[in-house]
Amino acid sequence: MHILSADQLEPSFLSELLVESLEMQEARASLESRQELSTRHTGKQICTLFYEPSTRTRLSFELAALKLGAGVISTEAAGMFSSVTKGETLEDTIRVLNEYNTAEDNSLGVIVLRHPETGSAKRAASVSEIPIINGGDGKGEHPTQALLDMFTIFMHKGRLDNLNVVIGGDLKRGRTARSVAQILANYPNNRISFVSTSELQIGDDIKAKLDTNNTEHQETTDMYSALETADVVYWTRLQKERSEGEDEDSSRFVLDEKALEVMPAGAIILHPLPRVNEIATIVDTDPRAVYFKQSGYGLPTRMALIDRLLRTS
Ligand code: NCD
Numbered sequence: 001m002h003i004l005s006a007d008q009l010e011p012s013f014l015s016e017l018l019v020e021s022l023e024m025q026e027a028r029a030s031l032e033s034r035q036e037l038s039t040r041h042t043g044k045q046i047c048t049l050f051y052e053p054s055t056r057t058r059l060s061f062e063l064a065a066l067k068l069g070a071g072v073i074s075t076e077a078a079g080m081f082s083s084v085t086k087g088e089t090l091e092d093t094i095r096v097l098n099e100y101n102t103a104e105d106n107s108l109g110v111i112v113l114r115h116p117e118t119g120s121a122k123r124a125a126s127v128s129e130i131p132i133i134n135g136g137d138g139k140g141e142h143p144t145q146a147l148l149d150m151f152t153i154f155m156h157k158g159r160l161d162n163l164n165v166v167i168g169g170d171l172k173r174g175r176t177a178r179s180v181a182q183i184l185a186n187y188p189n190n191r192i193s194f195v196s197t198s199e200l201q202i203g204d205d206i207k208a209k210l211d212t213n214n215t216e217h218q219e220t221t222d223m224y225s226a227l228e229t230a231d232v233v234y235w236t237r238l239q240k241e242r243s244e245g246e247d248e249d250s251s252r253f254v255l256d257e258k259a260l261e262v263m264p265a266g267a268i269i270l271h272p273l274p275r276v277n278e279i280a281t282i283v284d285t286d287p288r289a290v291y292f293k294q295s296g297y298g299l300p301t302r303m304a305l306i307d308r309l310l311r312t313s
Helices: 010-026 029-035 056-067 090-099 120-125 143-157 175-182 202-211 221-225 257-262 280-284 291-298 299-310
Strands: 046-048 071-075 106-117 130-138 164-168 193-197 215-219 232-235 268-270
Touching: 010 029, 010 056, 010 143, 010 299, 046 056, 046 090, 056 071, 056 106, 056 130, 056 143, 071 120, 090 120, 106 299, 120 130, 120 164, 130 143, 143 175, 143 232, 143 268, 143 291, 143 299, 164 175, 164 221, 175 193, 175 202, 193 221, 215 221, 221 257, 257 280, 268 291, 291 299
Parallel strands: 046 071, 046 106, 106 130, 164 193, 164 232, 193 215, 232 268
Antiparallel strands: none
16 A cells, blocks of 8 residues: 555544554553564565655654664665666665565565655556555655654644634645645645745645635635634744745745734644744744654654554565
8 A cells, every 4th residue: 555645544544543642652651562572573664765955754763763673774865876877766765775685575564755746656556566655756745754743733632623723834835734735734724824826825626626616715825814814833944945936935834923923822833844944933932833843754654654664564
């Protein structure tokens, strides 16, 4: 089973993953459980194949695998150091990884792929028996970030429905916002306010999905008004490396002291990180800022996902 889009994380599958993530998180509290986990997938391996920079996604997947007893093979700048520099296609690289398994030994059980081209994970999956996890494909999607984002919301708000969610920043090129919005659309009574410049608005494909699911949504540049009724604030950085000459005036949308003043006391602030300057550092010490905790949740959620895929591979 490949994990390519947040679309696949429909409510019944997502609830199972969230429960398993919570179990992983709780298991980590006991020495006995940690020891059981550390040998659960001995003899299996995962590959992290990253053609774009990453800190959290790659390291949390690798740490998750190691904590489950699985080995890791990795290339962290595949575009620079792998045979891609010699002209190899992504498909050929994936075919080669598949050849490392045989009928008797299919221990390479997961490939986590990050690639600058939208749709690359799907292309990789089309030639792979080994499950591909999309660790971010260009301006497309980042489903496992959305998984940990949902885990964060669930841990802090206790529900995934009936939420006022404000999603802000570079929504045109930010793949995490696209994945998160799709999942929120699967739960009843969520209302989404997208805050961005007119040039960096969320794609029509996502808006169409929200319409199909009758998820209320609006686009606005009035950040402070949107924040007044927020349960969840999901902020993102300007994707400078994906710029095609758009007006990059996202500096208008900085979460600052005034934002904290207008936001309800029970709201939570998420960010997939890296944060550049779109959240003032003064926000970090506010109890509503959960973005560093959120990044920590990358570990139990990715442990749960790897565990599931290695169990079935
Ligand atoms: C995100 C990504 O790569 O899309 N980072 C991450 O995986 N936590 C967000 C970003 O780079 O802005």
